[in-house]
Amino acid sequence: MPRLNRIIETALYVDDLERARAFYETKLGLEPLLKTATLFAYDVGGQSVLLLFQRGQSLHTQSSAGGSIPPHDGHGPLHIAFAVEESELAAWDEKLQQLEIAVEGRMDWDRGGRSLYFRDPDGHLLELMTPGIWRTY
The missing domain is CATH 3.30.720.120 (Signal recognition particle alu RNA binding heterodimer, srp9/1)
Structure with a gap:
């Protein structure tokens, strides 16, 4: 495969x-x-x-000289995570506070990583994630 x-x-x-x-x-x-x-x-x-x-x-299908891209779209609040260094998580926390972006959640993971959760203007849940959360990260 x-x-x-x-x-x-x-x-x-x-x-x-x-x-x-x-x-x-x-x-x-x-x-x-x-x-x-x-x-x-x-x-x-x-x-x-x-x-x-x-x-x-x-x-709708988007076509150009190079080919075509099939239709797609999404609705509702989605979730993505950004990788950050453990040493920079506190600085991110402070920056979000300064920008008046509410941190909605925090997590200390069993494997050792940590996360901060907040939203973008469209309500998508964004996560800042340090190494140690997944076997692969």
Whole structure:
């Protein structure tokens, strides 16, 4: 069986791309890779890409000279986790407080990792995760 190596892209669907841009660029410091009328893409640690789609705008096949992308979309609050160093978790906690972003949950995991949970403007649950949570991280 061929092997899957890792997840490259993760997609969230947002109601307002500009509001999402302000949050992810200004508050979380993500660097943009691509901006179109219906999609913003961000580099996450030089290892993965966060895609923000304008909700409802990817419901039809998107075609170009290179091929086509099948329809997709999402509804409701989704969840993603960002990897952070253990030594930077306290700084992230302080930064979120300064930005008046409520930390909704904290977890000390059995394997030794820790997590902070908060929401983006569209209600998606974001997690900052330190190493030690999963066997693979």
